[in-house]
Amino acid sequence: MSLQERQPVGVTEDGLDYDALADLLGDRVIGREHHLNAEGFVVRPTDVEETLELLRDEAGFDHLSCLTAQEYEDRYESIYHLTKYDDRTQELSVVVPADPEDPVSESAAGVYETANWHEREAYDLVGVDYDDHPDLRRILLPETWQGHPLANDYHQDRPQLVPFQEHKNPLEDDHHDAESDTMFLNIGPHHPATHGVLHLKTTLDGEQVADVDPDIGYLHRCEEQMAQQGTYRHQIMPYPDRWDYASAGLLNEWAYARVAEDLNDIEVPEYAQVIRTMGAELCRIAAHMLAVGTFALDIYGDFTAIFMYAMRDREKVQNILEDLTGQRMMFNYFRLGGVVWDLPEPREEFFEQTRDFLDDLPETLEEYHDLITNNEIFQKRVIDTGVLDPEDAKSYGCTGPVARASGIDYDLRRDDPYGYYDELDWDVITENGGDNYSRFLVRMQEVEQSARIIEQCVDLLEDWPEDERTIQSNVPRTLKPEPDTETYRAVEGAKGELGIYVRSDGTDKPGRFKIRSPCFSNLSALESMSEGEYVPDLVATLGSLDVILGEVDR
Amino acid sequence: MSNEPRDAISGSTDPQTKTREARIGPDLDNRFNSKLREAFGSSPFILTKFDKFMNWVRGSSMFMLQFGIACCSIEMMHTYAVKHDLDRFGSGVPRASPRQADVMIVPGTIVSKFAPRMKRVYDQMPEPKFVVNMGSCAISGGPFQEGYNVIKGAEEVIPVDIHVPGCPPRPEALVYGVVKLQERIANGESSPVTVKPYELEQFGDLEQDELVDKLAAEIDEEDLVMRYNWADSP
Ligand code: SF4
Numbered sequence: 001m002s003l004q005e006r007q008p009v010g011v012t013e014d015g016l017d018y019d020a021l022a023d024l025l026g027d028r029v030i031g032r033e034h035h036l037n038a039e040g041f042v043v044r045p046t047d048v049e050e051t052l053e054l055l056r057d058e059a060g061f062d063h064l065s066c067l068t069a070q071e072y073e074d075r076y077e078s079i080y081h082l083t084k085y086d087d088r089t090q091e092l093s094v095v096v097p098a099d100p101e102d103p104v105s106e107s108a109a110g111v112y113e114t115a116n117w118h119e120r121e122a123y124d125l126v127g128v129d130y131d132d133h134p135d136l137r138r139i140l141l142p143e144t145w146q147g148h149p150l151a152n153d154y155h156q157d158r159p160q161l162v163p164f165q166e167h168k169n170p171l172e173d174d175h176h177d178a179e180s181d182t183m184f185l186n187i188g189p190h191h192p193a194t195h196g197v198l199h200l201k202t203t204l205d206g207e208q209v210a211d212v213d214p215d216i217g218y219l220h221r222c223e224e225q226m227a228q229q230g231t232y233r234h235q236i237m238p239y240p241d242r243w244d245y246a247s248a249g250l251l252n253e254w255a256y257a258r259v260a261e262d263l264n265d266i267e268v269p270e271y272a273q274v275i276r277t278m279g280a281e282l283c284r285i286a287a288h289m290l291a292v293g294t295f296a297l298d299i300y301g302d303f304t305a306i307f308m309y310a311m312r313d314r315e316k317v318q319n320i321l322e323d324l325t326g327q328r329m330m331f332n333y334f335r336l337g338g339v340v341w342d343l344p345e346p347r348e349e350f351f352e353q354t355r356d357f358l359d360d361l362p363e364t365l366e367e368y369h370d371l372i373t374n375n376e377i378f379q380k381r382v383i384d385t386g387v388l389d390p391e392d393a394k395s396y397g398c399t400g401p402v403a404r405a406s407g408i409d410y411d412l413r414r415d416d417p418y419g420y421y422d423e424l425d426w427d428v429i430t431e432n433g434g435d436n437y438s439r440f441l442v443r444m445q446e447v448e449q450s451a452r453i454i455e456q457c458v459d460l461l462e463d464w465p466e467d468e469r470t471i472q473s474n475v476p477r478t479l480k481p482e483p484d485t486e487t488y489r490a491v492e493g494a495k496g497e498l499g500i501y502v503r504s505d506g507t508d509k510p511g512r513f514k515i516r517s518p519c520f521s522n523l524s525a526l527e528s529m530s531e532g533e534y535v536p537d538l539v540a541t542l543g544s545l546d547v548i549l550g551e552v553d554r
Numbered sequence: 555m556s557n558e559p560r561d562a563i564s565g566s567t568d569p570q571t572k573t574r575e576a577r578i579g580p581d582l583d584n585r586f587n588s589k590l591r592e593a594f595g596s597s598p599f600i601l602t603k604f605d606k607f608m609n610w611v612r613g614s615s616m617f618m619l620q621f622g623i624a625c626c627s628i629e630m631m632h633t634y635a636v637k638h639d640l641d642r643f644g645s646g647v648p649r650a651s652p653r654q655a656d657v658m659i660v661p662g663t664i665v666s667k668f669a670p671r672m673k674r675v676y677d678q679m680p681e682p683k684f685v686v687n688m689g690s691c692a693i694s695g696g697p698f699q700e701g702y703n704v705i706k707g708a709e710e711v712i713p714v715d716i717h718v719p720g721c722p723p724r725p726e727a728l729v730y731g732v733v734k735l736q737e738r739i740a741n742g743e744s745s746p747v748t749v750k751p752y753e754l755e756q757f758g759d760l761e762q763d764e765l766v767d768k769l770a771a772e773i774d775e776e777d778l779v780m781r782y783n784w785a786d787s788p
Pocket of ligand 1: 242330624625626627661662663688689690691692696697720721722723
């Protein structure tokens with residue numbers, strides 16, 4: 001698709017021409033809906049694959065960002081949120097209603113790889129049955145679960161049984177077979193290299209990986225249900241901190257803030273935007289430092305210098321963030337329409353502390369480069385292992401440092417600007433290797449860029465006139481958006497595109513709240529990256545993907 | 555008495571009884587009333603001393619299980635790392651294998667799919683073993699308590715010695731919890747191992763009901779299962 005010569009259908013000077021797109025699809029479109037972020041085309045459940053294929057090939061929608069499934073009184077609905085890696089502002093929703101009695105809908109897994117996992121999740125939690133799906137089984141909940149928890153008739157109090165079974169080798173009928181060439185290996189869910197509770201069902205041929213099937217859901221703590229039970233104004237904001245918990249809290253909070261502000265038409269004062277930008281980038285540094293530290297831990301195999309250095313630097317960032325927000329990790333600092341309080345007094349001290357950190361950073365990064373980047377043994381382990389080529393990355397819906405390390409120039413901070421990013425001077429980092437090394441390099445360089453952003457924010461905040469320091473706009477005590485307003489909005493989280501879909505139902509709580517987690521999509525690419533590699537490279541690949549299971553499982 | 559030089563052996567007929575009598579005596583021989591004895595207390599002599607000694611050793615040199623679950627594990631890593639350095643208290647070497655560990659810190663939310671695994675990891679640790687609950691999730695389900703998939707605390711599954719509240723607890727709080735655990739261990743206390751609401755059982759041993767009937771085709775009689783009666787959860 002990148003070699004396309006023709007101009008994609010529907011692209012005009014000033015954005016998308018939805019009518020041209022509708023013409024392209026012809027009578028497959030049986031209705032139109034309006035979502036705040038994009039138009040929605042309603043298509044029949046039997047036309048999904050054709051529709052998406054046309055949109056991908058003719059109109060250039062190469063990024064299936066998210067799939068939301070939900071149940072209404074009279075129907076099930078799957079919404080495919082499409083957009084483009086080249087221009088994130090061009091969005092389109094494909095809405096597929098399905099029968100309430102027998103919710104069957106055609107699968108999109110043949111068009112976008114990422115639909116595979118997304119549809120499994122939709123089946124698991126909501127209960128839509130995707131026809132022609134290559135492997136439709138539960139993904140987050142155990143196989144034996146009864147009912148679909150986000151469907152309307154689910155009773156939470158019904159008992160459930162969870163078996164503790166031996167896992168079967170997917171390649172062999174019986175992996176105890178003496179004749180068999182392959183060996184089955186469980187990695188996780190409790191394993192030091194899985195960064196939490198990830199379970200990899202691995203089949204080995206000698207020391208090479210023949211098949212790997214990530215088994216997730218060991219940390220599925222019902223984040224969507226929690227958000228659907230909370231009120232927009234205050235009760236949802238604490239939860240995003242706990243999605244990507246590698247101290248990336250503010251980045252996640254921004255995802256919620258952005259979608260809720262969009263939905264309720266809330267303006268955010270400029271001063272608050274600058275504070276948000278600064279806080280978010282501090283979080284990004286902390287998150288990337290954790291990624292670097294644990295990646296080194298995976299490769300070198302011990303809690304030694306690099307891990308300790310990374311932790312030391314995280315401590316510094318956490319101290320600054322604690323002064324700003326009052327918490328080390330679970331900040332709960334953003335409010336709809338701004339932030340909860342101004343910078344800590346005395347401000348000079350805060351600025352000084354932040355500047356000290358920034359001044360030390362180049363030297364610190366030099367240390368890392370000496371220890372890791374230039375280390376030949378490290379290079380041997382990571383260069384040309386775990387290669388993800390750009391076409392695959394797009395098909396699997398990879399975003400963030402993972403996509404950028406495969407040469408995809410895609411960063412929501414620049415491509416779909418929010419906050420104060422478009423006023424500041426910084427670069428999007430890309431590398432072309434697509435291997436473990438590139439992903440590591442991208443993160444290291446992004447730390448530098450974040451530092452640049454923070455520095456500019458500090459400059460701005462220092463000179464901000466005292467009587468214009470508005471930290472919050474006026475927001476009503478209860479927010480009740482118009483019923484059936486729908487929107488999908490994303491921000492650039494530490495791991496990539498962190499999106500949220502919200503449908504309001506006229507009350508002060510969301511009717512449906514769907515989280516698009518970057519780690520979820522990034523992890524789904526693991527299979528294509530590690531087949532044929534050695535086991536130790538699989539571990540390195542997993543480390544360089546930098547998944548946080550809290551965000552994968554939600 | 556016996557501190558005096560005894561008779562020549564040749565002239566003695568009952569040297570052994572003499573010493574023994576001297577030991578048993580009408581009263582205890584004051585040679586034994588040493589400071590050591592005061593400190594150690596009375597009988598049974600060897601056993602209690604050794605136990606006490608062992609408890610002290612145990613408390614002073616604990617191997618933690620390297621066990622990360624959720625957000626709290628990030629703070630747990632900080633507790634192990636520079637600045638907080640749990641190793642100062644003789645308990646900072648995480649072991650990757652449960653068979654080498656004697657303390658398990660449970661740092662996060664436990665969900666239905668994970669509880670059987672956690673139980674198994676706990677079972678694999680050698681006795682004596684201790685558990686520290688880190689954070690509200692491990693204590694009660696915390697912010698996710700109402701979730702359809704969340705176990706309302708690790709204590710539903712395994713015995714727990716110390717609870718460290720917080721979301722997440724600061725590293726200092728975890729250090730305090732671990733030191734408290736050491737104190738308890740040195741005093742020979744630990745939480746009793748009792749039957750927990752959610753245990754691993756053989757599928758065949760479950761009471762027949764609708765759910766069991768329904769799953770009978772999918773699960774073998776001998777397979778281990780964990781049954782969650784959500785309605786009875788706190
Ligand atoms: S107690 Fe809080 S910080 Fe700890 S695992 Fe639970 S939600 Fe995360």
